[in-house]
Amino acid sequence: MDVYSNIKQGERGAWVSIFAYIFCSVLKIAIAVMAGSEALMADGLNNSTDVVASIAVLIGLKIARKPPDQDHPYGHFRAETISALVASFIMLFVGIQVVTDAVPTFLDPNHSAPSMLAGWTALFTAVIMFGVYRYNRSLAERTNSQALMAASADNRSDALVSIGTFVGVAGAQFHLNWLDPLAAFVVGLIILKTAWDIFRDCTHRLTDGFDQDLLEQLRETISGITGVEDIGDIKARYLGSSVLVDVVIHVDPDLNVVESHSITEKIEERMKKVHKINTVHIHIEPIMQQKLVQR
Structure with missing residues (x-):
């Protein structure tokens, strides 16, 4: 619905x-x-x-x-x-x-x-x-x-x-x-x-205020998705009863476009299923090699 x-x-x-x-x-x-x-x-x-x-x-x-x-x-x-x-x-x-x-x-x-x-x-x-x-x-x-x-x-x-x-x-x-x-x-x-x-x-x-506890829950949900190496930034705001999420995720730089896009689809699906959020704007960036080694 x-x-x-x-x-x-x-x-x-x-x-x-x-x-x-x-x-x-x-x-x-x-x-x-x-x-x-x-x-x-x-x-x-x-x-x-x-x-x-x-x-x-x-x-x-x-x-x-x-x-x-x-x-x-x-x-x-x-x-x-x-x-x-x-x-x-x-x-x-x-x-x-x-x-x-x-x-x-x-x-x-x-x-x-x-x-x-x-x-x-x-x-x-x-x-x-x-x-x-x-x-x-x-x-x-x-x-x-x-x-x-x-x-x-x-x-x-x-x-x-x-x-x-x-x-x-x-x-x-x-x-x-x-x-x-x-x-x-x-x-x-x-x-x-x-x-x-x-x-x-x-x-x-x-005034675009948002519950920080809920924002942390959104961060944890996205962090748990396979392929998401790190979250650079995450913001959320209300549009009436709806929630709009903007997130920057870091992924393996060796992934191709199709593989990266597959991760965004998983994020959208999980956010809809767990938090009933239909609108997620996702920006993908390659994770720095030193961070990837540390993980």
Whole structure:
């Protein structure tokens, strides 16, 4: 399955998230108004930002699926990362709003306990989001979509947030009224933390940052291939959910062109099989004779 097919399947997971978030956000906000729950309202607003974020990711995936053109010879894969970056700003704004709204309510001694209906609603939607999480995680593993894997992690955190909302509302039934706004405050902090994590990851990728531990794993994989005498240099960068690797390998200077090319084919095959990387740019250089003798 090529990278474009993977992106197309990733769109299916984004659609599932969008429909689930729309249903959950509308239900939570409506019940929060009826039950007077700050925590459930914060949870519903969190899901509303997830709708916008999922739509942004969906748009990014659709743009990323466009083939290379004259202005984009490497394709449009980074549109996926840019859309996630936009989503992080939206989540940041809502997170700040939820936190600032929860503080006055927490300090209000006359704040009344919400109806337990809010708690059961939160628990019901938590079950839904755990189901969405399992679906998207399975799809991400099958398609090797890092964007969908990140989305599934967000699905899981939303389910955990809803469980926290349930605990806050349930605690308020025992005259611990401060638990409901406290749960809203914690939900706001979780939104801010998620926004920061997405922002940090996106900016790291857009500036061609790459995990050095993973780069070392790529080096070890290539070094273990028969015919590769040494690795002169290796670099990698992200293009959306794809990884592009540039490597300089040293081979026996007595090899002919066909034999050298055979080594590059082995590298490409191994990288695809072990690391699911489809794009490897390989530059071949003859190893210095003294190095060859030492090896």
